Amino acid sequence: MSEYQFEHDVEPGLYVQEDCDSNTIYKSLLSENYPEFENDSFVTAAGPVDTTDYIKMLPNEFNILRNADIAKDGIRNNSVIKHVEIFLSVFQRVLLNNRNMIDDSVYLPPLKFKWIDGESILIEWVFKDFRIGFTIESNINESGWYLVSNENLGEFSVSDNLYISDLESLLVNLLRFVLGHA
Amino acid sequence: MSYPTELLRGITAKDQIDDDEFPSSVLFYFTERDNLPKRSDNNIEESINWRDDAGADDVLFNQLKEDKQLQFRFGAAVVCRHELDRVIQTNVVNHQLSYERKAIPENKYHGNLLLSRDVPPRVRKKISATIATMCVKKIMPNPNNQL
Numbered sequence: 001m002s003e004y005q006f007e008h009d010v011e012p013g014l015y016v017q018e019d020c021d022s023n024t025i026y027k028s029l030l031s032e033n034y035p036e037f038e039n040d041s042f043v044t045a046a047g048p049v050d051t052t053d054y055i056k057m058l059p060n061e062f063n064i065l066r067n068a069d070i071a072k073d074g075i076r077n078n079s080v081i082k083h084v085e086i087f088l089s090v091f092q093r094v095l096l097n098n099r100n101m102i103d104d105s106v107y108l109p110p111l112k113f114k115w116i117d118g119e120s121i122l123i124e125w126v127f128k129d130f131r132i133g134f135t136i137e138s139n140i141n142e143s144g145w146y147l148v149s150n151e152n153l154g155e156f157s158v159s160d161n162l163y164i165s166d167l168e169s170l171l172v173n174l175l176r177f178v179l180g181h182a
Numbered sequence: 183m184s185y186p187t188e189l190l191r192g193i194t195a196k197d198q199i200d201d202d203e204f205p206s207s208v209l210f211y212f213t214e215r216d217n218l219p220k221r222s223d224n225n226i227e228e229s230i231n232w233r234d235d236a237g238a239d240d241v242l243f244n245q246l247k248e249d250k251q252l253q254f255r256f257g258a259a260v261v262c263r264h265e266l267d268r269v270i271q272t273n274v275v276n277h278q279l280s281y282e283r284k285a286i287p288e289n290k291y292h293g294n295l296l297l298s299r300d301v302p303p304r305v306r307k308k309i310s311a312t313i314a315t316m317c318v319k320k321i322m323p324n325p326n327n328q329l
Contacts (some may be wrong), residue, residue, distance in 0.1 A: 012271050033216060075291045112200060114208050116224045122211075122307055131315050144304040148315045154318060157274060 023088070032121050064095070064108050064125070077119060083136050084113075084121055086164060094171040101175075127182055129153045132174055134162060145170065153181060183283060188233040188319070189261045189293070190242050192254035203321045205259050207311040212297040225280070226293035232283060233260070238291040244326045245289070257323040265317040275309055 091111075095102075100171035102108070112124045119138040124131060130149035137143045162170075191209060193199060200207040212226040221227065231238045245253040263281075265295075270279050278298040286292045297306065 035303050100263070109200065109202065114206065114207060115198060116208070116211060116303075116307070117213060120303065122207060124207055124231070124311070126200055126202075127204070128202075128204070129209070131204075131311055133307060135310050138301060142304050144301065145306075146308045146311055148308070148311045150315050157308075157312060159274075159304075 020177070034124060064091075064111050073129075074076055077138055079140065080119070080121055080136050084109070084123070086166065087134065087136065089165075090167050091171055094175060098172065098175060101179060103179070106179060108182065125126060125178070127178070130181060132178070136162070146179070147172075147174065185263055185281070185283070185295055187235050189263060189266075189281075190233055190238060190258040190322075191244050191257040191261055191294055191295075192229070192231070192233040192245070194244060194254060194256050196256055199222070199256065199259075199321055205314045205318050205321065206241075207307060207314045208257060209312040210295070210307055210313040212295075212301075212310070214299070223296075224299050225296040225300055230261070230293050230295055231258075231289070231291040232293050234291055238241070239322070241289050241291055243326050252327060253323060253326045255324055257321055257327075259314075259321055260319045261313070261317045266313065269312055269316055272312075274305070274312070277310050 018175040040170075049102050100136070109126060112126065114122045114124070116122055116135075123134040123136070123138045130147065132145070132147050134145045135143055141161075143162040144159055145162050149155060184211075193205075198206050199242055200206060204285060210228070218227075222269055231237070231242045242258055242298045243252075247253050266279075266281070269275055270277055277311055278301050281293060282296060283293045297309065301309065
């Protein structure tokens with residue numbers, strides 16, 4: 001497991017000012033805006049990461065990985081691909097574990113994958129009033145995530161480094177946010 | 183220097199917009215290009231058209247690549263300059279994003295969005311996401327695209 005961990009490398013000062021309290025922001029969002037969900041209703045499960053067959057296992061109705069094809073541009077950065085596969089398997093597990101929370105009426109667009117400069121992947125989940133992005137960098141210490149909304153959702157902006165050790169709880173919180181606003 | 187209220191960012195590839203016509207962040211990603219000389223102000227530039235009048239749309243939508251195909255066959259994002267100004271002043275951007283007019287012989291509307299090279303790649307992506315989320319008013323199809 002340790003080989004898959006993203007190193008903790010918080011950027012100093014300038015760039016984290018608006019994001020510095022991201023935990024508070026999304027915990028606040030969850031606690032104040034989602035009375036219909038009990039916190040314990042969302043499931044996390046610590047355990048070994050299974051990188052196999054992460055696409056085919058998802059039921060069609062919430063298979064947000066349906067467009068996952070990270071090698072389609074013909075670019076191979078094995079380090080980045082390895083970490084994307086881990087990311088996807090954790091995401092898949094979060095979706096499967098919480099499938100009962102996903103209302104049939106909610107449309108979940110597919111994640112979009114884009115190589116940037118051949119050295120990193122941007123994984124984006126775009127909704128009408130907000131978008132969530134995950135950046136897997138060739139320098140894995142620089143990987144991160146963000147959540148940005150437009151004025152309809154208060155124009156907030158949250159971001160942080162991406163740590164595999166915290167990934168599952170992060171994805172659960174983001175899924176909860178998505179289900180409240182999609 | 184005066185600027186109009188809107189600018190256009192041409193869309194060169196289908197994956198720069200999604201099926202719901204929301205722009206991808208990559209539409210506004212700042213790429214360092216080896217074939218361009220480095221600017222003396224330490225910025226990276228991405229081309230735009232200032233929407234001074236209807237001619238800006240015409241020039242952009244008729245622009246051709248070397249192979250005579252439309253450069254922006256997938257249309258253009260209309261960006262609100264007022265919203266861009268607000269984003270520039272946020273803490274996360276902190277005035278490291280800016281813009282300029284830079285007319286060229288074949289395009290008097292041409293300009294650039296500018297981002298400091300000092301901004302780390304992960305933050306660049308977030309700034310691109312912020313522009314795509316907060317500043318885009320709509321996506322315009324290219325009326326000349328017959329495909």
